[in-house]
Amino acid sequence: MDGEDEVLESPTGWVATHVRRYAASEGERGHIWYGKPTLLLTTRGRTSGALRRTGLIYGEDGGGYVVVGSNGGSDAHPHWYLNLLAEPQVRVQVAAERFEAVAREADGAERDRLWEAMTVIFPQYKGYRKKTDRRIPVVVLEPKRG
Template identity: 60%
Template sequence: MGPQEEDEILDSPTGWVARHIRSYVESDGARGHLYQGVPTLLLTTRGRKTGKLRRTALIYGGDGGRHLLVASNGGSAEHPAWYLNLVADPEVHVQVGAERFAARARTATAEEKAELWPIMAELFPMYDRYRAKTSRDIPLVILERIT
């Protein structure tokens, strides 16, 4: 595999997510940063099985200089693939609006999650419904910029 193929970023296979990502990238974040009234970012992880770069669009919240994500997967019993990828390799790339940066991802501790969950639930109230719908402990992810 050549270096160009190795660095290719594969967008979400879900049609509406792929369209959102394309609009976000083509407009340098001018279109897509706010999606149905909530802020979104683009997260690129390295696939834990394929080693390929995978990009998806996610709702995010803020806590100081950190970005917060919820690995809800719509309340399903399984963690989303992006979350499994960042657990395997926490070095990720992020685009927030026009800004792009490297970050380290980690799952919030139970104590941190108790403090940070309300920020995310206020931003997107469906997270509380998703949490009630599944027996899975839905992870809250903290992205910390790498300086």
């Protein structure tokens, strides 16, 4: 990912405010959001090509980070998820640490295990699953080691 491109924040007002505070404070204001750990995920827009950043609740697993494409239980996948399907090379910030990562969707037993772990962190995911027939994706962000 080219670090020189302008990064666009979420069009959702409260998300954009959270992301700006998080980025400006190196994670001191925003890493823990209402008691939940959050990271910043930057994806490349699948149609625009623009870099887009959002904040997501995360878990950790085997050196990677786990996020859920719940979109509040909407019937539509979140844009960030659709973007990383088109381009899995992403940028992540966890507190003050920034790194490149590769995103992949968890499947099978791994997905089931990670879904359960994420519902412990954020129990609302269980309710979101009841609101939609869509299979809510569980995504693993694997830091590039180099």
